[in-house]
Amino acid sequence: MDTISERYQHVLSQIRHATGIAGRPKNSVQLLAVSKTKPAGDIAVLYRLGQRHFAENYQQEALLKQQALAGFNITWHFIGPIQSNKTKAIAGQFSWVHSVDRLKIAQRLSEQRPAHLPPLNICLQVNISEESSKAGVSLAELPELAAAITVLPNLRLRGVMAIPEPNSQYAQQRLPYRHLYQAVQDLHLAGLDSYSFGMSGDLKAAIMEGATMVRIGTALFGERDYRV
Template identity: 50%
Template structure:
């Protein structure tokens, strides 16, 4: 069994070394521990080791874990998976961040369903940067239109972009995302976040300006997919 505290410590040490090498400010990088399919006990163990940012892909799993771990202060949930309109309320009521917005309808539902006492829900727009037919996300050409529409919605705060490149396309895709992010920030100065890079390619993502990296297996070990949500 993985020792989660040791794995977290190794991940942060590796992140520190990469930031030093690249001249990046470590405090500007958010490491998200992707906890999908892992039990709440594993999240609690990571929390006790100092981790506060966790990523989930399934709305019902997010709700269940958020309710079970509601007493843990400062824990923030990042919803990073595809989101269907009939599940938006679960995410609006529990997440602090949503990384995967690629339709205005979903953003509108999140805005309408976000409890005011939770403050604004932070939103990233997902770009299908490798133009994969099987992958969610908007095209680069659609970005301006969706960003404008989302930026006007109440209870939402446009914070940046997210992408998951196709295998073998990481460097080109990360470079393209870095440029899209720079362009977006010219119109929306607060949209500074760039969520890209996972356990196998995050150092390259850092090179191209990632501010959020999503690590699952590097912290929690291999996943099991025993449910269909």
């Protein structure tokens, strides 16, 4: 598959197939196109094919693309690490943030969310594999952080995001997602309906274990480059 269009159709087919195998309703899994390091032109191609949700990891790069694509009705998701001094732009320029793992960051996002915009949709990043090299709240800390964020006025807690330790075995790929999905269910918090699970290498496993959004980059755009 040499073109973005061909890759896009293939990914959509994979999502439909996995959703069917899981016995879940059609269109219950949303494709989130991860466009980090890819040029605005590639995003425009996918947009014209029907894709509307795009995710970025780097604030400054994302802002440049948002300016270039200002005429497009894109829903922007931020999925990268968040520095305290970068929260204002994220609060104002994105509809979703998937990578919140500290109350301080959530508080700043709430305080800096422009009054004319709806509440910012939040997913809590959980370090489900307990890797020291990765960001994310632990499962043990998740209930307390979730409860604290639900009372912030300009945020809407929607669910969780996870990036498990890579594993090539399908059965092993499913386990961390299953564990986290059940942990969120056990919280019994109203409105938690979003599971940002799965990337190009474990899409099927994530959907089988409850993903409502799959974050796909390489399978859509090809290998990373550094043009913006």
